[in-house]
Amino acid sequence: MSSGGPSPRTVASAMAEAAAAWIDTLDAEQRAVGAWDWPGSKAADAERVRWFYTPTDHGGLTVHQQRPHQHRAAMRLLATGLSEEGYVTASTIMGLENVLDRTEGFTTGFDRDRGRDPGMYYLRVFGDPTGNGPWSWRFGGHHVSVHHLVLDGEAAAGSPCFLGADPMVSPLLGGRELRPLGGIEDSARQLLHALDAEQRSRAVLTPTAPADIISANRVRPIPGDRLIPLPDIWRGHFAQDLEDRLWSMHDGLESRLGVTDTDRSATELTATPRGLPASEMTADQREMLRGVLETYVGRMPPGVVERERARFDGDALDGVAFAWAGGAERGQPHYYRLQGPRLLAEWDHTQRGVNHAHSVWRDPGHDFGLDLLGEHLAEHHE
Structure with a gap:
């Protein structure tokens, strides 16, 4: 800067x-x-x-x-x-x-x-x-x-900073399409396809994508967290008929995806990041990983984004792992995440026939500045 x-x-x-x-x-x-x-x-x-x-x-x-x-x-x-x-x-x-x-x-x-x-x-x-x-x-x-x-x-x-899109893809005049989150999806798929067979076997957690991002709207995601069902991601609950409809949507999506408890276990949050760490990627793959990471930290304004990028400079990127679940081609239900020290970035594109996507950038332990506020209170109110 x-x-x-x-x-x-x-x-x-x-x-x-x-x-x-x-x-x-x-x-x-x-x-x-x-x-x-x-x-x-x-x-x-x-x-x-x-x-x-x-x-x-x-x-x-x-x-x-x-x-x-x-x-x-x-x-x-x-x-x-x-x-x-x-x-x-x-x-x-x-x-x-x-x-x-x-x-x-x-x-x-x-x-x-x-x-x-x-x-x-x-x-x-x-x-x-x-x-x-x-x-x-x-x-x-x-x-x-x-x-x-x-x-x-x-x-x-x-x-946290969350951006989603429904529809993920919309037609525009002249045969063009609107994909507001296209870069978030495409940059990760490019990285996936750049991996060799052994690397991909480590990066892909399961061939079945979860129905949503795993951290959901939790205040503090922790190891062992699994997907929160759709009806529970609202302020309060609805009348029974609408509540039943939301459960039907959630259960129907998991059924269409073919999610099993084995898949849920494979995608649950862990203390040690699952997937392929940047330390085991080639230089070109690491640059691709930086490109994926930029679609998350790059949401921040000039003056702040430099600080966030700097946390992954040089060898600091080594601790970031790339994990994927689901199909590898566009149009197939899929999920991925980047996880490392003070980083959890998630993407899920499974809903509405793979035309409804979610993405979130999180800084576990630092979300909402909770750790900084604790230090601030300790310093000023001893």
Whole structure:
């Protein structure tokens, strides 16, 4: 990073300015929903770290609850927390709600007037962005979940960061197609095909892909975690008929994929990363692995992304392992993950006939800045 260029401190300043500007537009009723005090207890902090990627209540002020100028200010804040590529991708994903609505026949759903709704994206700020204490913000809705913590005047933590797409592939005029997450999928498949037979035998955990990312929306993924069923990735539960429908969707998908308990065991999270470590890859393969990793850490804005990339410079990449499950060709259900020190990146493309994908970048132990906050409290409240 060159002198005078963006840094975690300048990113935090941009976030604070955008967050304060958004809050200033809110009336008292809106502030009660969108701008919360910094949590003063572990119980209160539970809401700050609660997150989703399903079309459920993510907590905060929705687009529908804002005037256009307020929504513009909200999007300005979102833009401070993402790279240009990340912001364009997130904006495209939100627009896909209109496409998905058409795919499903413009029906109601999820106990809402409009089940697929580009207006159901939520923003909430925790703490005072103009003060000296810690503060954070989250922006989320169906297939988008962005979190940032500002601590001691720096953008200290930006994970988890989730991006999904449904549909994953959409037709465009002129015989083109829209694939907002195509690079995340294609770069990993390129790496898979670059492996020799022995390497691939180590990288492929099972020929059957799981029905979703394994870490799901857990606050702290741990070894032994397995896939969370779809009905449990919502804020609360629905009436019995809708709950039964969600279970039917989940069970039906696992049945079509042919998932067995052996497959679940093969893809569960482990303390020692499964798959092929970068230390056993060729130089060209390692560069491909860096390319896959960039589709995750590259979501962060300039000034923060350099810090995240630096954690995998040189031999530090050795501890990152690449693991795959499912088919090796486009159009076949598949899953992969990158796992290493302070890294868990997951991709799953199995749903809706392999036209509905999920991806997440996580920094286990550091998500939401929980470790940094613990150190901060110990230092300032001894």
